[in-house]
Amino acid sequence: MQCPCNPTIxxxxCCKKAHQNINLxxxxxxLMRSRYSAFVLGDIDYLQxxxxxxxxxxxxEKKEILQWAKSVQWIKLEVLNTYKGTSMDTIGNxxxxxxxxxxxxxxxIHENSLFYKDTECWTYVKGVLHS
Structure with missing residues (x-):
């Protein structure tokens, strides 16, 4: 199976590794790519x-997100820009x-997402939607 976040891998x-161990x-x-793949696959536990x-x-809200994610047909993901968010950072966009x-x-969905990294792993904080 090709990865939803990047069909060349x-x-x-790719994302299965993070889905099995978020620290990867x-x-x-x-993390953002793995979250997109989780939406495509309906993996609400990973999203949480x-x-x-x-x-x-x-x-x-979790139930509503899962219902919506399964009701749409996902087409593709395009990453437009990243700011910080490396393994050495604690914040990233x-x-x-x-x-x-x-x-x-x-x-x-055109979004600029904010991520924080604590001592263990990256997490999604919030997103600002572009119109």
Whole structure:
């Protein structure tokens, strides 16, 4: 199976590693890509685990996210820009576009995401959507 975040790489050699051990997402971009793949695959537990505890969705929101993620057809991910977010940083930003089909129409999430790294791993904090 090809990886949802990058169809030129096999899933087992890409996001599957982070999905099995979040500590293997060594950069903010790695974590963002693994979160996109988790949306595509409907892996809501990974989405929760990779979400910073200060902004993590509650149980009701978790169900709504899973329902929505499974209701759309994911097309592709484009990473546009990264700022910091290396293995040596504790903060990082990743700007991306996620393309999906919903109700017969192509939609795009264009977001600049904020990530924090604590002593263990990177986590998603929040995103600012571009219109």
């Amino acid at each position: 096999e899933y087992k050699n 997402a060594i950069t903010a971009e790695n 685990k990779s979400h910073h505890n200060s902004t993590r969705p509650n149980k009701r 990743v700007e991306f576009k996620a393309f999906f089909m919903e109700n017969g129409k192509v939609e795009i």
